[in-house]
Amino acid sequence: MSPEIVQIWVYLSASPLTWLTATLGAYWIGDAVSARFARHALANPVVIAAALLAGLLIATGTDYRAFFDGAQFVHFLLGPATVALAIPLYRNLATVRRALLPMAAALVAGSVTAAVSAVGIAFLFGAPREVLASLAPKSVTAPIAMDLAKSLGGVPSLTAVLVIATGIAGAIVVTPLMNTLKISDYAARGFAAGVASHGIGTARAFQVSELAGTFAGIAMGLNGALTSLLVLLWLALAG
Amino acid sequence: MTSDAEQRPIGIVRALTLLLACQLAGEVLVAAARQVVPGVAFPGPVVGMGLLFAVLVLRRGAGRSLEATGGALLRNLSLLFVPAAVGIVQQGDVLAAFGLPLIVALLASTVLTLVVTVYAFLAVARWTERRRAK
Numbered sequence A: 001m002s003p004e005i006v007q008i009w010v011y012l013s014a015s016p017l018t019w020l021t022a023t024l025g026a027y028w029i030g031d032a033v034s035a036r037f038a039r040h041a042l043a044n045p046v047v048i049a050a051a052l053l054a055g056l057l058i059a060t061g062t063d064y065r066a067f068f069d070g071a072q073f074v075h076f077l078l079g080p081a082t083v084a085l086a087i088p089l090y091r092n093l094a095t096v097r098r099a100l101l102p103m104a105a106a107l108v109a110g111s112v113t114a115a116v117s118a119v120g121i122a123f124l125f126g127a128p129r130e131v132l133a134s135l136a137p138k139s140v141t142a143p144i145a146m147d148l149a150k151s152l153g154g155v156p157s158l159t160a161v162l163v164i165a166t167g168i169a170g171a172i173v174v175t176p177l178m179n180t181l182k183i184s185d186y187a188a189r190g191f192a193a194g195v196a197s198h199g200i201g202t203a204r205a206f207q208v209s210e211l212a213g214t215f216a217g218i219a220m221g222l223n224g225a226l227t228s229l230l231v232l233l234w235l236a237l238a239g
Numbered sequence B: 001m002t003s004d005a006e007q008r009p010i011g012i013v014r015a016l017t018l019l020l021a022c023q024l025a026g027e028v029l030v031a032a033a034r035q036v037v038p039g040v041a042f043p044g045p046v047v048g049m050g051l052l053f054a055v056l057v058l059r060r061g062a063g064r065s066l067e068a069t070g071g072a073l074l075r076n077l078s079l080l081f082v083p084a085a086v087g088i089v090q091q092g093d094v095l096a097a098f099g100l101p102l103i104v105a106l107l108a109s110t111v112l113t114l115v116v117t118v119y120a121f122l123a124v125a126r127w128t129e130r131r132r133a134k
Helices: A003-013 A016-036 A045-060 A064-076 A078-084 A086-091 A093-098 A100-124 A129-135 A142-152 A156-180 A186-208 A210-238 B003-007 B010-036 B044-059 B064-075 B082-090 B092-133
Strands: none
Touching: A003 A016, A016 A045, A016 A064, A016 B082, A045 A064, A045 A156, A045 B082, A064 A078, A064 B082, A078 A086, A078 B010, A078 B044, A078 B064, A086 A093, A086 A210, A086 B044, A086 B064, A093 A100, A093 A210, A100 A129, A100 A186, A100 A210, A100 B092, A129 A142, A129 A156, A129 B092, A142 A156, A142 A210, A156 A186, A156 B082, A156 B092, A186 A210, A186 B092, A210 B044, B010 B044, B010 B064
16 A cells, blocks of 8 residues: 555544444445345344444454444444333334233343343353353343343443343344244344343344344333332342 | 425425434433432433324324435335444454354344244234224
């Protein structure tokens, strides 16, 4: 490369504009691929975009912090988007009201299963204590999960990785799994996606149907609340 | 809420202001709750969702500009997780360091949670339907 181009690159690679543009562009590609495969679960736009961007970061020797300087503007919108979940909730209020009891039962069953099964399996494999504590809140939305991991004696940064990985795993697996089980109730399917894999599961549910997305959003919020309560209870009993 | 007021370009500004104000109020409430009970873990945006829901109940609906702005955010919800997902690809060595047990636990638990949750939902839904039918 000529020195001029190198200089331009040195300037651009440090600019938030570059990585914000790259984030949107990568998602554009991811979404186009996902649409091309008729929104098939395996063609997950988040995974495709993240893989493209991670490859780009490695190829250009850019560290995550420089990338996040630009990508943070997209990341920031998670807050208002979470607030906006109230809109489909209000629109589908009649359906939600009818499902209050099923939601309560599914929430308790799912929340306990998520924590106990993950910790149980990792325990059988001989995982150390702080890994178990980091794993317990893996189905809860990231900010709550990291707080809970800290109070359980886990490592919040490990929890962040586990939470995102759980979200992606759930988003990929939920549609084929529910189809195999021949479950056609999209409220139930969405609720399960929200309990098991929080926001990323909710994003997937919105790809499938608004009703599924609405129930996933409710489930995500409720599971955060219930898991926090269960952890407080556990700490009170164990401590 | 007249319809031509909704059509003015200011609509998106009002909608974003309302969304951010609900989030901000949610963050303030969580921070205040932490002063009282130090262990409380809850994200401000989820509280903000509850606040916006209360606003919608009072206003009897979202109105066109809030529908449009909120809808645009939710239709592209997947995009908003991309920055965090790039972070995990970068930290793949963390997952690899703890090895297979962690990945197996994570995958098996996710599938199990989905199955248990969906069947619990359906079982109780059928039970309430039958009671209502009686």
